[in-house]
Amino acid sequence: MTARQRDENPAGIHLPLDPLPGHSSRGRLERVLRRGEFAVTTELNPPDSADPEDVYNRAKIFDGWVDAINAVDASGANCHMSSVGICALLTRMGYAPIMQIACRDKNRIAIQGDVLGGAAMGVANMLCLTGDGVQAGDQPGAKPVFDLDSMSLLETVRIMRDNGKFLSGRKLTTPPQVFLGAAVNPFAPPFDFRPIHLGKKIAAGAQFVQTQYCFDVPMFRTFMQKARDLGHTEKVFVLCGVGPLASAKTAKWIRSNVPGIHIPDAIIKRLEGAQDQKKEGKQLCIDIINEVKEIPGISGIHVMAYRQEEYVAEIVDESGVLKGRQPWKREIRRDDQMVADRLDHILHDEITETQVDMVKTAH
Amino acid sequence: MSETNPAVTQATLVKKAAPKSDYKPADVSPQRRVQRSFAVRLWSIRHSRLLEWFYSRFADMFLLLHPLWRGIGYGRVEAPIKFVEKRVKGFMFDCRMCGQCILSSTGMSCPMNCPKQLRNGPCGGVRANGNCEVEPDMPCVWVKAWEGSQNMVNSDKILAVQKPVDQSLRETSAWLRVTAQAAAAREAAAAPKTGAAA
Numbered sequence: 343m344t345a346r347q348r349d350e351n352p353a354g355i356h357l358p359l360d361p362l363p364g365h366s367s368r369g370r371l372e373r374v375l376r377r378g379e380f381a382v383t384t385e386l387n388p389p390d391s392a393d394p395e396d397v398y399n400r401a402k403i404f405d406g407w408v409d410a411i412n413a414v415d416a417s418g419a420n421c422h423m424s425s426v427g428i429c430a431l432l433t434r435m436g437y438a439p440i441m442q443i444a445c446r447d448k449n450r451i452a453i454q455g456d457v458l459g460g461a462a463m464g465v466a467n468m469l470c471l472t473g474d475g476v477q478a479g480d481q482p483g484a485k486p487v488f489d490l491d492s493m494s495l496l497e498t499v500r501i502m503r504d505n506g507k508f509l510s511g512r513k514l515t516t517p518p519q520v521f522l523g524a525a526v527n528p529f530a531p532p533f534d535f536r537p538i539h540l541g542k543k544i545a546a547g548a549q550f551v552q553t554q555y556c557f558d559v560p561m562f563r564t565f566m567q568k569a570r571d572l573g574h575t576e577k578v579f580v581l582c583g584v585g586p587l588a589s590a591k592t593a594k595w596i597r598s599n600v601p602g603i604h605i606p607d608a609i610i611k612r613l614e615g616a617q618d619q620k621k622e623g624k625q626l627c628i629d630i631i632n633e634v635k636e637i638p639g640i641s642g643i644h645v646m647a648y649r650q651e652e653y654v655a656e657i658v659d660e661s662g663v664l665k666g667r668q669p670w671k672r673e674i675r676r677d678d679q680m681v682a683d684r685l686d687h688i689l690h691d692e693i694t695e696t697q698v699d700m701v702k703t704a705h
Numbered sequence: 706m707s708e709t710n711p712a713v714t715q716a717t718l719v720k721k722a723a724p725k726s727d728y729k730p731a732d733v734s735p736q737r738r739v740q741r742s743f744a745v746r747l748w749s750i751r752h753s754r755l756l757e758w759f760y761s762r763f764a765d766m767f768l769l770l771h772p773l774w775r776g777i778g779y780g781r782v783e784a785p786i787k788f789v790e791k792r793v794k795g796f797m798f799d800c801r802m803c804g805q806c807i808l809s810s811t812g813m814s815c816p817m818n819c820p821k822q823l824r825n826g827p828c829g830g831v832r833a834n835g836n837c838e839v840e841p842d843m844p845c846v847w848v849k850a851w852e853g854s855q856n857m858v859n860s861d862k863i864l865a866v867q868k869p870v871d872q873s874l875r876e877t878s879a880w881l882r883v884t885a886q887a888a889a890a891r892e893a894a895a896a897p898k899t900g901a902a903a
Contacts, residue, residue: 445821450869472828475820475839486820493825494869509869527829532851538864539826546825546866554829601830601838 347670349373355436355672358464358519366503366549367521369466370438370670371410375550375579380635380663381642383440383552383581384654385412386432388422397423397431400651406671407655407664410467412552412644415442418600419479426456433464436672440523441465443499444473449489450498454508457499461518469523469552470495478601493546496524500547524548526580528565529558529604537568540578550579552644557605559633566637575639582634585646586653587623590614624653631661743843746814749797753813753853756797760809764887767880771888779885787878804874804882810862812853817870819846824867827851 349370351357358368365372374381384404389396401411413428425442432439441460443453457468472492476484490498498509499522506517524543528536540551556562562582569575587593587605590613597605609626616622627645634640643663647654658664674682688695749756774782787802794800794815798808801817807824808815816824820839827847830838835848854863874882 472821472823474830477839478830488821488823489872490869491821491823491825492828493866497866498869525829527831530827530829530831531833531835531845532827532831532848535826535847535851542826542864542866601832602828604833 347673349670350436356434356464358466361519365521367466367519369410369521371440371467372521372549374409374669375641379667380665381409381579381581382407382645382658382663382669383410383412383642384408384645384647384651385414386428386439387648387651388414388417388425388428390422392423394431397428398435401432401435401437402672403651404654406668407658408645409642409669410438410440412440412442412469415444415471415473416447416479417442417474419446419474419476419481419484421479421481426460429460429465430463436670438467438670439465440467440469442469442471443495444471445488445490445492445495446473446476447484447487449487450509453490453495454498454502457502457518457520458514461520465520467521467523467550468499469525470499470548471525474601492524493542496522496543496546496548521549522547523550523552525554526551527554527602528562529554529556530602533561533565534568537565537572537574540569540574541572544574544577548578550581550641552581553583555583555585555603555646556630556634557603557609559630561604562634563637566639570639579641580639581642581644582637582640583644583646584627584630584634584657585648586620586627586650586657587613588650589619589623624657627657628661631657631663635661635663743799745797746799746818747844747849750812750814750849750853751856754856754858756813757809757857757859764880764883767884768887768891771884774881774884775888779881783878783881786881787876790878790880802876803870804877804879805871806879806883807867809857809859810854810865810867811847812850812855812857812863814846814850814853816846816850818843822870823847824870 346352349359351359359370359373361368362373362376365376371381371383384407386397386400386404389400404411411432413425413432414422415425416422429439429441443456445453448456460468470492472488476482476486499518499520501507501509502514503517503520503522506514508514524546526536526540526543530536540548543551553562566575566580569580587596587609590610593605593610593613596603597610612626613619613622631643634643645654645657647657687693791800791802794806795802798813798815799818800806800815803817811824816822820837821828823846827845828838831845831848832838832841835845837843837845850863854860
C-alpha cells in the first residue's frame with residue numbers, strides 16, 4: 343500500500359523533488375508538463391477563517407485528480423486567507439500549490455519578500471497576475487497599489503531566480519527555484535494584440551499560462567492559431583481555463599458583473615433549455631474540455647469550479663483528459679495511520695486498559 | 706473639453722456623491738479621478754503618427770539645445786521646463802508626470818491613466834465594448850494604445866517589456882532626462898576614453 347508515488351520525495355512528502363536538468367523548479371507540475379502529460383490544475387476556494395482544517399478539507403476533494411492547486415491571492419479583490427498562508431499549509435501536506443501573486447495589494451518590496459518566503463516553504467510554482475481592481479471587491483475603499491504589473495512582476499521573479507538578485511541588484515544567497523506562470527485572457531479586446539501580448543509575457547519569463555474561462559471555443563481556436571503562428575506554443579505551456587456554470591442565471595450574472603469573462607448567447611440558451619441546469623452546466627464544461635484538448639498547443643486544463651469544487655473530480659474523470667494517469671494523491675503514512683487507529687480505539691471504544699492487560703495481550 | 710454630453714456618466718455620479726471638501730490624492734489613487742471628456746486624449750491617439758513625427762523633431766531640437774541647458778544648469782531649468790511639460794502633456798495626453806515617458810512605445814496613449822497603471826499591455830478585465838473595467842465610461846488605455854501604435858512608424862516599440870516605474874522620478878521632466886541621457890550617450894560615443902561629463 344505504501345509504494346512510492348511517481349513525483350514524491352522519499353524523505354518526506356513535504357520536501358522538494360530532486361532537481362532535473364532543464365527544469366527550473368523542483369515541483370510536480372513542471373515535471374508533469376515537461377514529460378508531455380496533459381496537466382490538470384484547479385483553484386482552491388480560500389476560506390474566510392483561521393482554521394487550517396478548512397484548507398485541508400478543501401484541498402482533499404481534489405485528491406488524485408489534479409496536478410497542482412492554485413492558491414488565489416484575494417481574487418476579485420475580495421478578502422480571504424492569503425495565498426502565502428494557503429501555500430504554507432498545502433506544502434506541509436505535500437500538495438503542489440501554485441502561488442498566485444497579484445500586484446494590487448503589495449508593492450515590489452513585499453512581493454519579493456513573499457517570493458523568497460514561498461520558495462523557502464517549498465512552493466515550486468508562482469503565477470504572476472495584475473489582479474482585479476479594488477472596485478470589484480468587498481472593500482472598494484482600499485488603496486490600489488499596482489506598483490508592478492504582471493509583466494514586470496514576471497521579470498522580477500525571473501531575475502531573482504536566474505540572476506540571483508533582487509530588483510535592486512542586491513544578491514540573494516539562495517535564489518528561489520520556481521516555475522513561472524502568467525494569465526492570459528484571449529476573450530477580451532484588443533483581440534489582435536492578445537497573442538502578441540502572450541509573446542511579451544513569455545519574453546518577461548512566463549513558462550506556463552492559464553487562460554481565463556473559455557466558453558467560446560472558436561474564439562480560443564483563433565487565438566491559439568495566432569499563438570502557434572508566432573511560435574509561442576513551443577516556449578510556453580498553455581492551460582485552458584474551464585469551469586461549470588451553475589445555471590443560466592449565474593451565467594448572466596457573471597457576464598455582466600465579473601470583468602473579463604466572455605459567455606456567448608448560445609451557451610446561455612443551451613443552459614436555459616435544459617431540465618437540470620446544473621447538470622447541463624457540468625456537461626457543457628466537459629464538452630468544452632473535449633473540444634479544447636484537441637487544439638494543438640494545449641498542454642492542460644485549469645478547472646475553476648468556484649463553489650462547485652466537488653464537481654472537479656467528476657469533470658476530470660468524465661472528460662478522460664488524464665487518460666488513466668493518476669496525479670499525486672495524498673496518502674496517510676503507515677505510522678500515522680497506526681497512531682490514528684490507536685487513538686480512535688482509546689478515545690471511542692468503551693475499554694479501560696491497564697499496563698498488565700496490555701502485556702498479556704502482547705504475548 | 707465641454708462637449709454637449711447629456712448622458713450622466715458614472716464619473717459624474719461619483720463626483721456628485723463625494724463631498725467637495727474630501728481629500729483626493731490626485732496622483733496616488735487614479736480610480737478616484739473624475740474626468741468628463743477624453744476627447745483630447747483620443748485625438749492625440751488618432752494622430753499618433755503625426756505626433757510621433759513631431760516628437761522626434763522636438764527631441765532633436767531639445768538635444769541641439771543641450772549646451773544651453775548645460776550652460777544654465779539642468780537643475781535650474783528643471784522647474785520651468787517641468788511647468789510647461791506638465792501643462793502641454795497634461796492637456797494632450799492627460800499626462801500623470803511619471804517622469805519616464807513611454808508615449809512613443811504606447812501609441813501616444815498614456816499608460817499611467819490606466820487605473821492599474823499597467824505599462825506592458827491590457828489586463829484581462831477589458832469590457833467587451835473596449836472600455837475599462839474600473840472606470841466603465843473610459844475607453845481602455847491599452848485598447849487605444851494598440852490602435853495608436855499601429856498607426857505609427859515604429860509600431861513594434863509596443864513589444865518592448867517595460868521596467869517597473871521608478872517612483873522617485875515622479876513629477877520630474879522626462880524631456881530633460883531624455884535629452885541629458887542622449888547627450889551623455891553621444892559624448893560617450895564621440896570620446897570613449899574620456900568619461901562622459903555628468
